Amino acid sequence: MPESCIAFNDFSYTYEDGACALSGVTFSISRGESVGLIGHNGSGKSTLLMHTVGILEPDSRVIVSGLPVTRENLKTIRRRVGYVFQNPRDQLFMSTVAEDVAFGPLNMGMPPAEALRAAEKALSLVGLDGFGERTPYHLSGGEMRRASIATVLSTSPFIVVMDEPSSGLDPRAKRELALLIRSLTCTRLISSHDLDFIRDCTDRIILLNHGRIVADGPAGEILGDRALLEENGL
Amino acid sequence: MHHTHIDRYAGLESPIHALDSRAKLVAVLAFVILVVLTPNGWFLTFGLYALLVGAAMAVSKVPCGYILKRSLTILPFALAVSIFIPFITPGNALWTFHFGLFSAQLTDTGLVKFFSLSLKALLSFFATITLVATTPFGDLMKAAGALGMPSRMVVVLSFMYRYLFIIIDEASHMILARDLRGAGKKSILLASGGIVGALLVRSFEHAEKLYYAMLLRGYTGKPVTLHSSHLHLRDIVITVVFFTCSLAGLILGKFLYA
Numbered sequence: 001m002p003e004s005c006i007a008f009n010d011f012s013y014t015y016e017d018g019a020c021a022l023s024g025v026t027f028s029i030s031r032g033e034s035v036g037l038i039g040h041n042g043s044g045k046s047t048l049l050m051h052t053v054g055i056l057e058p059d060s061r062v063i064v065s066g067l068p069v070t071r072e073n074l075k076t077i078r079r080r081v082g083y084v085f086q087n088p089r090d091q092l093f094m095s096t097v098a099e100d101v102a103f104g105p106l107n108m109g110m111p112p113a114e115a116l117r118a119a120e121k122a123l124s125l126v127g128l129d130g131f132g133e134r135t136p137y138h139l140s141g142g143e144m145r146r147a148s149i150a151t152v153l154s155t156s157p158f159i160v161v162m163d164e165p166s167s168g169l170d171p172r173a174k175r176e177l178a179l180l181i182r183s184l185t186c187t188r189l190i191s192s193h194d195l196d197f198i199r200d201c202t203d204r205i206i207l208l209n210h211g212r213i214v215a216d217g218p219a220g221e222i223l224g225d226r227a228l229l230e231e232n233g234l
Numbered sequence: 235m236h237h238t239h240i241d242r243y244a245g246l247e248s249p250i251h252a253l254d255s256r257a258k259l260v261a262v263l264a265f266v267i268l269v270v271l272t273p274n275g276w277f278l279t280f281g282l283y284a285l286l287v288g289a290a291m292a293v294s295k296v297p298c299g300y301i302l303k304r305s306l307t308i309l310p311f312a313l314a315v316s317i318f319i320p321f322i323t324p325g326n327a328l329w330t331f332h333f334g335l336f337s338a339q340l341t342d343t344g345l346v347k348f349f350s351l352s353l354k355a356l357l358s359f360f361a362t363i364t365l366v367a368t369t370p371f372g373d374l375m376k377a378a379g380a381l382g383m384p385s386r387m388v389v390v391l392s393f394m395y396r397y398l399f400i401i402i403d404e405a406s407h408m409i410l411a412r413d414l415r416g417a418g419k420k421s422i423l424l425a426s427g428g429i430v431g432a433l434l435v436r437s438f439e440h441a442e443k444l445y446y447a448m449l450l451r452g453y454t455g456k457p458v459t460l461h462s463s464h465l466h467l468r469d470i471v472i473t474v475v476f477f478t479c480s481l482a483g484l485i486l487g488k489f490l491y492a
Binding site for chain 1: 263312370371372393396397399400443444446447448449450451452453454458459460461
């Protein structure tokens, strides 16, 4: 396992309609770091996250888990990265929670009994013991979010990437989610524009504005700089 | 939001619920084929079929009212096909109608055919609805897959079922938003067009994200499942007994009517 888990080297991305989403983005994240990605709506947070798993277009200027994100490496990278979508409804698609959480391990070739154990372990990690047989669409917002995180934890990823995990959660669910993210030991990259939440669950912050990195440093330092935040639409 | 419409009674406990979904699907398919193959006018045979389905319905604990109500929603389609049969089948005229220049005859063979077709439709509905009501949709799809339905079709149907709830939710939110803004009769039509369009775009978006979510978790196109179901001797025995009783009805009819 290399020291640098995620690295972007002078990375730019323009959508087909000509909208420039990211420009000259350079940063690297070390193993075990918990990094928050903040920025106003449309600042390029989601685009950046999607490039870590090659959703939009694989690009070798992005290095994930020691491998450039190219078509050939996608399978390996996607095994190592757990990606949690913004809307849990996009993440939970099987008929029971257990099947959803076991979906990743089963696809990676784990035998059903072992996959079930991995699923139960992941569910217990997110505080959803005994939820296995429930149907995902009957869960509350907070439970759905935790279940969607369990779906990636069950594959024991090296890196967890989360897109706006706190959206739509009440304050208590948010605090619990922040604690859960804190308790993980893998490398974490979390996007949000909820500053209190990001303070609770990350140590380092990358601030994006119109596709450019305007600040990168310790969470306390950046979140304490009101002028900087206001200047960048937060 | 909670939607329990489709799987409302799938969680009950009864010998029918406990049957393996593959066995149930085979039994119902075979039963429907036998019902369809039974010649018109073999009412005793139909009576025996009704007893069999009735017994299954009673044992399943699914309220009869629910099964009847569900059948009523499909019955008009069957009636639309069979309603003219009494008038167009040749036979002994029971009654002749005159509408000016036109006349129509109600014939005895026509009536027998009409009642037989309606009974066949009803019996098939009862059997199918009992199957669907006592089997969770996911299990039904797994059974269909195990019995040779192409995996792509199983996946598409499963997702249709899974996302139906989300689409219903979104549609009801948009309808509420439309009504809360005081849409009048004319604007309701306009807004409904917009709602359908928005739903279409949203389902595309859901589908795209969902596909990525599956790919990112290693989906290769092969369906994976946590529970491998085992066919027990009991499942086979019950299916065979059910089929034999239905077949006995057909054979009895052959002695009585042929």
